[in-house]
Structure formats: C-alpha cells, structure tokens
Amino acid sequence: MGLVEMNCRFIEDHLEEILAGDISPATMLMVKNHLAECNTCRQLIGIAECRLNPWPDDAAPDLTREVLEKTSGATCERARTQLCDWLDRRLEQEDGELLGFHLEHCAACRNLTATLRELKDDLPTMAEVTPDPDFCLSVLKATVAQQSRRIRAVKWWETLFQRPRFAWEAAYLGTLVIFGFLGVIPVSKATKDLSAMEILSKQPVAFLESINWSVSTEGVLQSQFASGLTHSVDVWTSAARREASSSLDGVRHMTRQVWITGFATSSEGVGRLRKKAAEYLQKVRSPQHNSPQANPS
Amino acid sequence: MDLGKLLDRCRDGDELAWEALVRQYQARILGLAYHYLGNREEARDLAQEVFIRIYRNIHLCKGAEMFMPWVIRIARNLSIDQKRRKAARPIAGDIPVDEMGDLPAPGRSPEAEWMANSRKRMIFRALQELTDINREIILLKEIQGLTLEEIASLLKIPLGTVKSRANRARIELAEKVLALSSPTGNVRRNVWGLLR
Numbered sequence: 001m002g003l004v005e006m007n008c009r010f011i012e013d014h015l016e017e018i019l020a021g022d023i024s025p026a027t028m029l030m031v032k033n034h035l036a037e038c039n040t041c042r043q044l045i046g047i048a049e050c051r052l053n054p055w056p057d058d059a060a061p062d063l064t065r066e067v068l069e070k071t072s073g074a075t076c077e078r079a080r081t082q083l084c085d086w087l088d089r090r091l092e093q094e095d096g097e098l099l100g101f102h103l104e105h106c107a108a109c110r111n112l113t114a115t116l117r118e119l120k121d122d123l124p125t126m127a128e129v130t131p132d133p134d135f136c137l138s139v140l141k142a143t144v145a146q147q148s149r150r151i152r153a154v155k156w157w158e159t160l161f162q163r164p165r166f167a168w169e170a171a172y173l174g175t176l177v178i179f180g181f182l183g184v185i186p187v188s189k190a191t192k193d194l195s196a197m198e199i200l201s202k203q204p205v206a207f208l209e210s211i212n213w214s215v216s217t218e219g220v221l222q223s224q225f226a227s228g229l230t231h232s233v234d235v236w237t238s239a240a241r242r243e244a245s246s247s248l249d250g251v252r253h254m255t256r257q258v259w260i261t262g263f264a265t266s267s268e269g270v271g272r273l274r275k276k277a278a279e280y281l282q283k284v285r286s287p288q289h290n291s292p293q294a295n296p297s
Numbered sequence: 298m299d300l301g302k303l304l305d306r307c308r309d310g311d312e313l314a315w316e317a318l319v320r321q322y323q324a325r326i327l328g329l330a331y332h333y334l335g336n337r338e339e340a341r342d343l344a345q346e347v348f349i350r351i352y353r354n355i356h357l358c359k360g361a362e363m364f365m366p367w368v369i370r371i372a373r374n375l376s377i378d379q380k381r382r383k384a385a386r387p388i389a390g391d392i393p394v395d396e397m398g399d400l401p402a403p404g405r406s407p408e409a410e411w412m413a414n415s416r417k418r419m420i421f422r423a424l425q426e427l428t429d430i431n432r433e434i435i436l437l438k439e440i441q442g443l444t445l446e447e448i449a450s451l452l453k454i455p456l457g458t459v460k461s462r463a464n465r466a467r468i469e470l471a472e473k474v475l476a477l478s479s480p481t482g483n484v485r486r487n488v489w490g491l492l493r
Contacts, residue, residue: 084464115471115478119420123439126417128324129331132341139319139345143352144312151310 006030011041015048064105075102079109087116174259300361307355319348326368332436333376335425343379347372366447369437373451423473431466438463 006027011034017023018031035042068074079102085091086099103110160166298317306314326347330340350371351358358367424432430452437443437451445463449456 080468081464084467111475112471115475116467119467119471119474122416122420124442126420127328127440129328131323131327135341136319136323139348140316142345143349144315
C-alpha cells in the first residue's frame with residue numbers, strides 16, 4: 001500500500017484490514033493519528049471491535065419490544081403459560097432455554113417467576129391450621145359417644161325385641177302373614193267339613209238350623225269350638241305376658257308353644273265337630289231315623 | 298403407625314386408634330375447612346362434622362391412599378351445604394381472614410414466625426381474590442397435594458381442564474401476591490382490611 005490520503009473514508013473502506021492489522025506500519029501510524037483526532041472513527045473502530053454498544057443503554061429493549069409488537073406480539077403471555085411447567089421441571093430442554101433467555105431480558109416475568117417459586121414453598125405449609133387445645137377432645141366426645149352403624153343397629157333390634165309390646169306385635173304380624181298367605185287355618189283336607197266349618201264360624205245358628213241341629217247339640221259344639229280358641233288365646237296371652245320381658249329366644253319359644261297349643265286345641269274342637277257332624281248325618285240318613293217309629297212325633 | 302393400619306383398627310372399633318387418627322389429621326382437616334370457609338369458628342364446626350362423618354362411614358374408605366381425597370370430598374360437600382345455608386340465612390359480621398396467623402411454623406424465632414404469618418395472611422388474601430374454581434384448584438393441588446386426576450374426579454371436570462386451570466390459577470395467584478406486595482398493594486390491602 002503506497003502513500004495514502006488518510007481520512008474517514010479510508011478508515012471505513014479499510015476497516016477489516018485495520019482491525020486485522022493487515023496494513024503497513026506507516027499506514028497504521030497514519031490511522032492512529034487520525035483516530036486520535038476523529039471521534040467518529042474511534043467509535044466506529046470500537047463498535048467494530050465489539051467494545052462499544054452502538055445504541056444507548058435503553059435503546060435495545062425498546063427496539064426489541066417495537067419489533068415484537070410489529071411482528072409476533074408480546075411474548076410474556078407465551079412465557080407465562082410455560083412458567084409453571086418450567087418451575088416443575090416438566091418443560092422440554094429447548095423450550096426451557098428459550099424461556100430462560102426471555103427471563104433474562106424481562107423483569108416482569110422474572111419477578112413473577114420468583115413469586116411462583118416462593119409460593120411453591122409457601123402453599124404446602126398452609127395446609128394445616130393449629131387447632132385449639134380442646135379440639136381433639138371435643139371431636140372424640142362427639143364421635144366416641146356415638147356407636148358405629150352396625151353396633152347401633154344391633155342395639156336397636158335388641159331394644160325392639162325387649163319391649164313388652166313386641167310379643168303382641170309379633171303375634172299380630174305372624175297372624176297376618178299366616179292368614180295372608182294361607183287364607184285359612186291349615187286343616188288336613190278341604191272337604192265338605194271344612195266349608196261347614198267356615199260357615200259355622202261365620203253363621204253358626206243358620207248353619208245348624210240348615211242341618212236341623214238340635215239346640216243342645218248346637219250349644220255343645222259352639223262351646224267346644226269357642227273353648228278351644230279361648231283356651232289358645234288364654235295360653236298365648238299368659239305366656240306372652242310372662243315371656244315378654246325375657247330374651248328373644250324366650251319370645252320365640254313362647255310363640256311356638258302358643259301356636260302349637262292353639263292349633264292343637266282348635267284342631268281338637270274341629271275334630272269333635274267333624275265327628276259329631278258325621279254321627280248326626282249317619283243318624284239322619286239311617287232308615288230308622290226316617291221311619292215313623294223312630295220319630296214318635 | 299401408618300395410616301392403613303390406623304384405618305383398619307378404627308374400622309374394628311379401636312378407640313385409641315381413632316384418637317390417634319384425629320390427633321394426626323386435626324390440623325390438616327381444620328386447615329382444609331378454614332380454606333373452604335375462611336372463618337375460624339365455622340371451620341372448627343365444619344372440621345368436627347367432618348370427623349363425625351369419617352367416624353360413621355370409615356368402613357367406606359378403602360385404602361390409605363384414598364383417605365385424603367375421601368376426606369376432602371366430605372369437607373367440600375359439607376362446606377357447600379354450609380355456604381348454601383349461610384346464603385339462605387346470612388349472618389352479619391364475618392370474622393376477617395387475619396386469623397390465618399394461627400398457622401403453625403415450628404422451629405422459627407418469633408420475628409421469623411411473625412414474618413411468615415404475615416406472608417401467609419397476604420397469600421390468603423390473594424387466594425380470596427381468585428375465582429372460586431381457581432381458588433379450589435390451588436387449594437386441592439398446591440396446598441393439599443392432590444393429583445390432577447383426583448382433582449378432576451372430585452370437581453367432575455375433564456383432566457385437561459384441570460391441568461390448564463391449575464397453571465393459570467398459579468400465575469393468577471402469583472400476580473395477586475405481587476400486587477399485594479407492592480407499595481400500592483400495601484395501601485390497597487390496608488384499605489381492604491379496614492373495609493372488612
């Protein structure tokens with residue numbers, strides 16, 4: 001390089017050579033002399049050597065913001081959608097790097113991140129509240145005093161069974177069930193005697209009159225049948241009164257005894273009734289009964 | 298004794314096991330009730346009712362891992378009932394939420410404890426400013442430590458909704474806390490406290 005005219009244009013045109021030192025010592029001396037006098041070229045060299053920021057301190061963020069506003073829009077919203085995942089270490093590595101780069105330059109998101117980090121530690125400590133000293137005791141008093149559902153159910157049944165009225169209620173329900181399902185007292189066979197029995201129980205006088213029963217016989221049969229039922233009721237009542245306050249097994253045993261006795265007594269009355277009716281019918285149908293000798297009147 | 302064995306013994310009617318369970322979980326259930334109702338007296342009654350429900354229905358709780366979700370479900374249902382009753386028959390004069398200072402802070406100096414409590418009060422105020430659903434998600438996930446699946450099951454909303462709402466709720470809470478921490482926020486907080 002021969003003799004040159006040193007000015008700002010030369011510095012701009014040969015900037016790379018100057019920075020690389022690829023110029024003659026004489027020219028380098030001229031460059032240094034020029035730089036000593038020219039502030040503009042000094043700044044240019046400084047910027048080229050990355051020693052100087054070409055922009056004022058607050059110019060770069062403003063520029064970035066302006067560019068973002070005119071292109072993709074503000075990125076803080078996008079960053080905030082990823083902050084929680086980033087703190088929980090659920091974010092992909094590349095996304096994390098980009099978010100970290102954003103946080104380096106965004107004070108607002110940095111503050112938010114710091115608060116989120118603090119909340120992550122603070123919130124779990126808010127799960128508990130110190131109770132009053134007597135809280136546990138009041139809970140125990142309110143709960144242990146109660147029984148579990150099973151125990152309460154058992155006790156309820158025991159109380160129910162031990163009531164004096166239970167025997168009466170059980171007998172009533174038992175009777176309803178028996179008559180509801182069976183309709184009538186189970187007699188051995190459904191014969192004419194059974195229908196006679198039903199008629200007798202409803203309209204004894206009409207029945208006996210229809211079969212031309214004598215008044216005395218009627219009274220005997222009625223009293224026999226009624227005494228059977230009355231006896232059964234008496235037995236049942238006295239047993240019920242005696243056994244009502246005892247245990248459930250006692251009540252069951254008593255009920256079984258009562259029904260056996262009642263049915264036996266009733267069956268005995270029915271049996272007698274059948275027997276008498278059969279004798280009477282046989283007597284009525286016999287030739288002697290129909291003959292004039294047999295009937296003096 | 299681990300929770301599973303404790304529950305087994307409670308189911309068998311062991312009253313000492315029941316007492317141990319109450320003592321072990323009273324602070325947590327009281328905290329849960331407090332977060333739902335925001336009033337210490339009501340929270341105390343609610344927590345007691347929760348324990349009574351637990352005692353009566355402990356046979357329904359299958360497994361230790363299901364215990365807290367089950368308890369939270371009970372507390373949530375009871376608190377909803379209570380809020381409905383309260384709405385139907387409002388009582389004048391709510392107690393301010395400053396009672397949050399009763400939160401435990403073991404192993405701290407009095408000054409550090411005071412600072413921690415004041416911060417918790419501030420967080421609690423910030424929580425009160427959230428929407429109901431966001432507050433509940435913060436309560437269930439961040440405070441009570443439920444999984445997203447458990448929250449979705451409890452609140453009967455899709456899992457994806459819970460996920461997105463959980464992150465949004467955290468951001469929203471952090472913004473509220475930042476706002477309350479700022480000088481403007483302090484003034485606002487004081488005015489808010491006076492108004493309450």
